[in-house]
């Protein structure tokens with residue numbers, strides 16, 4: 001693997017034209033799209049449009065498109081997970097949606113009380129489940145991600161899992177794990193925060209019950225963008241939500257005293273939608289229109305593969321933590337090094353943006369719509385140079401920041 005080969009791969013990239021829509025930060029190589037996706041001019045236009053409507057028309061904005069904006073955003077998102085529009089709501093944060101999804105999962109299995117969650121799960125997922133357990137008297141079983149199936153028993157109502165692990169980039173087999181959870185009579189809730197926008201997902205085909213995900217990572221919706229929640233059509237007749245805000249009512253503007261759920265996943269709507277943030281997300285999702293998801297996943301596999309090969313060649317002292325089989329990883333590669341934090345700071349000073357997860361992981365995200373193979377090549381050259389010269393070992397690179 002060399003620079004010329006990377007240039008060839010970029011020349012053959014069927015997604016190459018999408019990169020022009022992004023405004024990447026200066027001359028830097030941005031490998032942190034798994035934490036915060038990059039900016040597009042379409043986002044600014046959409047936000048200015050919504051703000052302009054507010055300035056010009058004030059309250060009339062609701063009847064000039066705002067009230068339909070959540071479903072317009074869901075309409076752009078649904079194809080990325082293979083969903084029907086009635087199965088998706090764009091709403092709230094991933095954390096709030098986890099609460100709604102796990103509680104809905106418990107309600108689908110009223111005779112069972114156990115929630116199984118992976119030990120390595122993203123903290124918010126674990127925290128939310130602990131709150132649900134206190135509220136509902138459900139019991140929690142924590143199991144290693146690799147052997148979650150061993151924890152399934154006749155009491156298991158819900159299994160909550162991240163498809164791609166935020167720390168290691170390890171990917172589980174969505175269809176297989178879902179089938180095993182179903183064989184045990186339980187309901188699966190997938191957290192797809194690190195999958196959507198980078199991998200080819202088809203939730204109905206995989207028979208997924210419920211899922212949630214983030215919109216500010218590979219979907220590029222902007223900091224704190226509204227998240228999404230998915231509920232399979234097979235469950236809509238018995239689907240229950242505990243957070244019954246008026247926007248999840250069948251007829252919110254009837255102001256009726258009694259709760260009647262909106263159809264399908266729309267019942268997961270909660271309070272008044274955040275129009276400016278929704279406009280940003282709606283604008284951001286335009287780049288995915290009529291995109292071939294297999295090409296998206298192939299680019300993800302190719303970028304991560306090139307990165308791993310180059311790290312093996314050029315940085316023999318760092319350990320690649322992420323699985324080498326592309327079917328077993330997402331769009332992220334993590335490397336282990338004792339001085340991960342200082343290395344990430346030193347890389348940033350040289351224009352290569354990744355991030356650090358304590359204690360010793362360097363994390364790099366490869367957003368398939370705007371990262372090129374040649375960027376990967378250049379990034380590894382900088383990393384190799386820092387390691388060879390020990391240039392990372394300077395006091396300013398050891399200082400801690402509030403957000404790592």
Ligand SMILES: *Cc1c(COP(=O)(O)O)cnc(C)c1O
Pocket residue numbers: 093094095096122124125162166191193194214227
């Ligand atoms: C990023 C991420 C979240 C984020 O949750 P927020 O409520 O948006 O802060 C949740 N779960 C996983 C697995 C994530 O990677």
